[in-house]
Amino acid sequence: MADRYANFANSGVGRAVVKRLGLPDPPRLRRYRAGDPLTTGPVLLGAAPGGRLADPVRKQLESTGIEVTETGTEGTRHGALIFDATGIADSTQLRSLFDFFHPYARSLHSSGRVIVLGTQPELTTGPREATAQRSLEGLTRSIGKEFGRGVTAQLVYVAPGGENGVESTLRFLLSGRSAYVSGQVIRIGTASAPAPADWEKPLAGKLALVTGAARGIGASIAGILARDGAEVIALDVPGAGDALADVANKAKGRALQLDLTAEDSPARLAGYLAAGPHGGVDIVVHNAGITRDKTIARMDESRWDSVIGVNLTAPERVNDVLLEQGLIKRGGRIVGVASIAGIAGNRGQTNYATSKAGVIGLVQSTAPALAERGITFNAVAPGFIETAMTAKMPIGLREAGRRLNSMSQGGLPVDVAETIAWFASPGSAAITGNVVRVCGQSLLGA
Template sequence: MTDTYAKLANGKWTSGLFKALNLPQPVTLARFTEGSDLISGNVLIGAASNCELVKPIIHTLKDAQLTISYPNSTSKLANLNAQFNAASLQATPISLNAIAKSDRFNGIIFDASGIKTSNELSALHRFFQPVIKQLAPCSRVIVLGRPSAHIKEVSNATAQRSLEGFCRSLAKEIGKNGSTCQLIYVQPGSEMLLEAPLRFLTSAKSAYISAQVINVKPGTVEGTINSAKPLQGKTALVTGASRGIGAAIAETLARDGAHVICLDIPALKQDLEKITHRLKGNSIIADITTADAPDIIAEFVREHPLDIIVHNAGVTKDKTLARMTNNHWDVLMDINLSAMERINERLLNEDLLNEYGRIICVSSMSGIAGNFGQTNYATSKAAVIGYVDAMQTPLAAKHITINAVAPGFIETKMTAAIPFTVREAGRRMNSLKQGGKPVDVAEAIAFFAQPQAAGVTGNTIRICGQSLIGA
């Protein structure tokens, strides 16, 4: 769907008018293209004193084609020179207070794990204040810390929890040029599992994700990985795959090497078979709410159990609560929530999801912030988040991870049908001042699905450009 406003806001003859009127001018986001991976260009790496996560950062970046800089040591910042030398990684020390106005950074990574007290939070200001205006368009800012729930000392836990407020506020300041800011909390013992989320969040695959917190936990990566095709040899089931976000998910998983089984209702059989043929996958024609749906799926995958399940199928049936019928509530809840629970229960009980499997659920911003006329939908999508949180522990015994995505305003046929004024508000009410694309949701799901993301479970990340509504 064309964003006419964005075209005018950045047009050759009209951009000056939009600027003069102080109207939003959305930056065209740099999205992933084949062959690209980590952010390219000039990356600045910094750390507070007593930093604990620089080593895995260096490990992630060591083979990338980057120009890496780090600040000269000050009283509040760590001296990184020895760590770069030990890793044989070329990096240039710079003075943060002597950076030329013409200098630009494509990425900034800061290890805040060493911050133990409120006084030490000044390291954030000392590092970021001189350089934040030097961000190039569509840059990435990543802050790393430790989850406060795993810290016994009150002052240390307090300081680490504060990083969320810092990152969310900074994301709003840098979003106007298409840049994003994320926070990664790394549990002790999971440091070498940092690579997958760090690679994802520094890449163009995370273009429409901002102000998110990803928790990395202990886990086990299965076997050797083909970095170009991380899902090679894996079988994925995607429900609601015939069009829109579901079709984009199927295409992205297939791009990464997975054999994809696409499922949708009989009424969408023709659309489903088109995408299945294009991806050289398989299709299951079924209504997930029928009593025999778990049987149909189980029998289909019995000879070749699944590695990845993506629960994307869902509907909206909007009415204010006072006008909502039993049917509006019950049918939606069955499609969006109960069917997912029944299918998972059957597949897990019969070991039809392999060890080291991945379950990814599609929630919604409505499940986080609520929405007028969507008490049923918001309830179902909030329940999806609760399901992910509750299931992470029992699934861990088989090294199975479970995560969710919560899309905001995504450009689809459904949002194209929204009245103009509501649609425009949905597009602009985020830090990036634009709607997302189905591929933005798909890229996040493909990240959760990859074997390297073994330490990422129990997470729900918003795909919303940092919506101004909700947490």
Template sequence: MGDRYASFANSDLGRTVVRRLGLPDPPRLRRHDPSAPLTPGPVLLGAASGGRLACPVRELLGRTGVDVSGAAEDGARYGALIFDATGIVDSAGLRALYDFFHPVARSVLGSGRVIVLGTAPEACGSPREATAQRALEGLVRSIGKEFGRGITAQLGYVAPGGEEALESTLRFLLSGRSAYVSGQVIRVGAGAVTAPADWARPLAGKVALITGAARGIGAATARVLARDGAEVIALDVPAAGDDLAGVANEVRGRALQLDLTAPDAPERLAAYLTGGVDVVVHNAGITRDKTLARMDAARWDSVLDVNLSSQERINDVLVERGLIGDGGRIVGVSSIAGIAGNRGQANYATSKAGVIGLVRSGAPVLADRGITINAVAPGFIETAMTARMPVLLREAGRRMNSMAQGGLPVDVAETVAWFASPGSGTVSGNVVRVCGQSLLGA
């Protein structure tokens, strides 16, 4: 089922009605188009005094072919605003943010981008600097809610020494691939990365395993990773065999029928992956909804096993046997339910919060092996599952975010592809919500 309200709101008659009645106004989002430029207009780049990222960012953007301006011009319209806030070392310095954004707040084109770059508070040299850098989160999330028209806002905390590792993240955040990602805080670590030979096909020569790949987000992820050059192994339960085969054939990949909760599943998977794998996407998941008081033990156990424990078992066997090695990427699928909780989904929310814990605890351990681990946390995504929701709940899910609409499976898939890119080698331990800046959760 499509979003009929959004289609109406974007019609000539609908725009008039929406504006007169003050109804939610879902904009047309700019999504990935390989023939389109990275941004819909030039980038205005500003910096606080003493910032360390403006020069590297200018050089990175130069390689993408984006026009960059260092000073605002009267009447100019911008595809993106980027501000280097790393030079802000106390609360008084936060005035630089107002001085940069206030004059140009209405100058961003529809579906434009706002990016603020700073230093993670825990990496700051003084309590005052850490305080000022933490304040950036409030600014970014407010901009995401104020600017409208499909404009997104993000905060990137870049570790000293992570300047050159920023390119993959900048490309993602500036592009149409991040259409439904807004109000997020992303940490880019220090270290060198190997840039893809071709940014249009960054996964060329890589093998990607995607669980729960027969439909929805999993199928979209298979398509996007294949588009980016990966050889895809699409995995799902035998009962989804026909749909799974269809996806695998479409992306010219391989289909693997396997129940991940079977006692011998890790061994069977390891035997199949004798040649190793470069990217693992843990998308398989189920729901068995009941309030906790009415939930039987089987509903609890099955959801935790599929959504969380199976990920741990697969990761353990792949890492211990070297089937995913240096440069490997592990991406889990969490949910905003794991951040905010949800009535009637205590089991599901617990499992998805556990995925966040798996990412946060696993990142430092896997870093020693050169493997990154991150997670996406989708909000309301237009899938067959959400189409079956009661109409009022479905409409609330669609409208209660800064984009006033639901996301698409491809929005989640694009975020997974960014995590999977060779250029994202210092991006680890992140949980990025793909929710249009939902009003639910942090």
């Protein structure tokens, strides 16, 4: 559904009205297009004394052809500001953040990028350093709300020893692929993360399973994974057969009609994958989900059971069978689709919020156990995404969902799909146990 307010606000007359009245000002976001450079201008790279990431980051950026400078000059417009804060070991040293960002806060292009690099507080050497590193979250989330014009801001914690595993994340966050991701905290570990042979086709030779693929976000996920080189199995219920076939054909993949809530469905899925030419699967995206909204006082048990069954129990059962039979290959990727409702809650969605919080719990409880097999498990948590479902919302709720974020607009299904493709990349092997919101930095939740 078209966002008429955003179209008006970006018109000549609309811009004047929005500015005069102080109304929400949704910018035109920079999204990925083949052939686009990673950034819209040079990257200004700064570091606190003793930082350990500036040198490897500079080398990785320069290898992509990005111009990296360490001294800003008056009048220069930057594509990104990156600051290595790993050397900050005391609250008094937080001043280096002000000294870097204050003079250059207005130097970014529209849809520019801010990335702060730090160390996970639990991996620091003492309470003062942990305190200072935790402070970085407040900085980046505030910058995401202050800079406007489609600028995003992220905090990337990199474990000591993980210095060479950040390129995939830098490429994602600097590019238009992360247009609707802002105010997020990403944690990178120490697992070896070999670069793909071709960054434009990082999933070449991989087999990806996408559930709930017949429409909306699922269809976009299938298309983006295929664009990145994966062979896609698009799965959905038999009732969505025609739409599912269309998605599979566009992705040049295969359609699989299966109701994952059926008792024997995990075993049937396992048999299908085992018999295939790959003998298993490399990427599993648990996207299938439903809503059956009512306040808990008015909700009948079937609404509760169906939402929990589709959104949470089905992914648990599928994971159990595929992992037990070794059908998710070593170095595989599992990605769940949660929701900001699972973080902040939502009136009339106790069943849905419970299921999506459960998806987050599933990631956090399972990811550590899979690390020894080289399998990562992460989740995306979409906010307001423009789909057929949100188009049916009452206009008041729909407009609130669109405007109550730092981008003042709804996201697109492709924004969720791009984030999942980043998790699925071979270069993201050091990223596991993360839950990244794709919500334009929603003002609801953390």
